[in-house]
Amino acid sequence: MPVKKQKGISFGYCDLSSGQRVYPGVMPDLLPEQLPPAQTVHPLSADGKMFARITCDPPLGQATTIGRGRDAVEFSVLLETNAPSLVDDQDISVNLWHNHGNHYDWAELPLKQSNAFKDVLHVHSSHPVTRRWYTATLPGKPKHLHPVSFTVKFKIGTESGWKWVRDASGIGDGDLHYLREESEKGFSDFFPHASKQFTIQPHRPQTTDGKLWSLTSPASPAKGDDSGYSKHSLGVPASFTRYFALVRLWSPWLAPRHGKVKFEVDKDAVLVSFLRADGLHVVCLAISGVGNVLSVFTHDGDGNVIVQARNDLETEGKSQVLVAVADEFEVANAAVMYHARRMVMGQQSTTGELKAEEEAFNAKKDEMHGEWLEEWYDGLTYCTWNGLGQDLTEQKIFSALDSLKKEGITISNLIIDDNWQSLAEGETQFDRGWLEFEANKGGFPRGLKATVNDIRSQHPEINHIAVWHAILGYWGGISPDGKIANEYKTTTVTKEEGVAAGDMLVVDASDAQRMYDDFYSFLRNAGIDAVKTDAQFFLDMIVQAPARRALTIEYQDAWTLAHLRHFSSRAISCMSQSPQILFHSQLPTNKPRLLVRNSDDFFPEVPASHPWHIFCNAHNSLLTQHLNVLPDWDMFQTSHPWAGFHAAARCVSGGPIYFTDYPEQHDIALINAMTGKTTRGKTVILRPHTVGKSLNAYVGYKEQALLRVGTYVGFSRTGTSIIGLFNCSSRPLSELIRLADFPGTEAGRYLIRSFGGQISPLMERGEKAAFVGVDVDVQGWEILAAHPVREFEIKSGKVAFANLGLLGKMTGAAAVVNSDVYVEDNGRLRVWTSLKALGVLGLYISGLSRRSIDSDLMVMIQGKPIARECVAAKGKVLELDIEAAWTKGGYKAGWSNEVSIEVFVH
Structure with a gap:
């Protein structure tokens, strides 16, 4: 299928003249360039059959912070060779080169061979070495x-x-940033040349550590239809070595940017963080959605951070920025977000x-009679968009659902996506306006x-059915010839150059709430109980200042009240990462968490988009x-070459899981690995309790490092920490993953288990060999889980359990x-365990090989003994096939969906 290209657009739509899917925004210039293939190992022979590879901790190519009170850094270097018989230990030399003594002079430090790491687990080792x-x-300290x-x-x-x-890997030098002893620093120590136009006010952060300031500067008033614009310089950040920014890829989406030495971003930024030479993190957040002022960060040719404001009011406004400083990025990041929430909710x-x-x-909520909102978040969802195409009919939906049922795939939610609405004719979807509430x-x-009645009668397993619509009706707004234009007051707005420039008819702000109330009443009467509301960035594309201040907040509030009243907040917000929406609608915590699309689309036919999609979301x-949302990493296809990559990312995202397979093209095993x-x-779906996010904020897309996505399940100390590892580069990567890298791990013993079932020795944070080695091929991924281990003294002796x-x-935990x-x-x-899904439960029990399943163990489900064939010991793991036992035993569900298992170990 040919792909039409058009700069400045980054979402897919159907070209009605050709019937083809168009991806105008997935352009090479919008995606970070993939590195060319390169050697990952050092050849030791002319024919290349003998090789060596180096992996280091602390890692090369990255910045590592050395905490206060640490006067020494231990280096662990792994040398792997595939020619063991040709080299002796005494013939190998490994040296560390560093500039610890003098910044400009490098010195050599010989490394000594060690036997302390002989039991370290290596996951996915691709060669016999x-x-x-x-x-x-x-x-x-230096x-x-x-x-x-x-x-x-x-x-x-x-x-x-x-x-x-x-020379072989392309991996650059590593950096050690030593946190210095605390000293009283003021704002000018971090931005010594900030404009006098800023009013700077210190605040006590809501975090346990760090410093916080708010900055306000004047924003020029609007004149007639023209918004007012102003710029003020924060200056060059002092002593920074790396930065991370989230920029406006364009109006609907955010995307990451990284750099060193000189600050410069290709797009306006909402958040910027600087890593300083002294190990401190300086996080800057531009506030929007308050007082009709939109604020962002940009730069000039000298690397100064510029605060740029757009004011839609006819009076002078205020541009507002928050700056926090802390030892850790996450602390400083939380400080600015918490204070921003306080500001926004105070104003609202x-x-x-x-x-x-x-x-x-x-x-x-009073009408829900105890229904759990989590059923909406946690159900497996099928979306019609990619799988069924945009020429949508009820028969295509019926056939797709029948295909799923035939394959034994049970979904909980269905999204009827674009092109179900009644629309006027037009050459492109941007020329088509919404006619009436009823389907075409x-x-x-x-x-x-x-249609909905038939779906619910034939597929009673489907709990929720959602329909798609745009925030202003459709991509082309409202048709002047339809029932909606006749029923509600309308107004014409002009959209800026880009995706759909020109005039568009919309329902006037004064009638927005009535229109939404009527529309969602119609949907409820039709059996619809959820919505996906797209194209929300159109509110930010409006050119005229009077229309922007009239419509931007009013439409957000009208939609929010409507989905709360009619659907109990079962709604998906899409193309809504415009700053005014992020802060006004998604930051306040006075309502249930909203599902919000977290990045640009999943583009199945664009290979370069897939690793970038995961990197961008993380x-x-x-x-x-820190928003009151569950990030939605978009739908994907289980029968796709990148299916496993996407599936693993969705599982560790902490958000929903949607798939959009073509009928009869499903990977059942992959679906089963994601769900229960x-x-x-x-x-x-087996959704972790925290949002999955990048653990390395300052590592860029082009750098040769695994993307690490961290999340957590359970309570503090007893929960399981999870890291998803994704190779977004064009070469195989090998890394050492420390136990200390797993978020939420604390004092005590842990074991690390790979998704494939490999288990590490027991370890504690701070131990010399408290890590695992991981090899990940191109397009590869792995999921590691750090499980807390508890030790008990029982009648037969000491036993360790996890x-x-x-x-x-x-994400089985x-x-x-x-x-x-x-x-x-x-x-x-x-041991007592309550599960929300059936499957094979794994229990780590030390000394299991010395115990008899028949005489030393007893397993019960719902108070009744489990069938013997459903119990197996594999190494130190007791495997209990709860799904088979439930089916064989004829158990019945109680008042909840949970199943209770008891294990007694003698």
């Missing part, structure tokens, strides 16, 4: 004020010369918006209600984790609702 570990300590840079070189044999890691409280929204939801007669001749979540069946036959959750599931383990008075160990 011999591993040798080398260590060295870099003592004391005398100079700059970060310490380092790299590694090695030599094998007397005739082979020294080989530098950078005075206008009565918060009270109106709370009343709208509470009125609907060509695709839905019996009306929307009849970094956007660094901001959206409840005791009532419903399919649920609950691994459901095996064979990408999320199936565990509750778990408890203790020693009974009779000296046996009792």
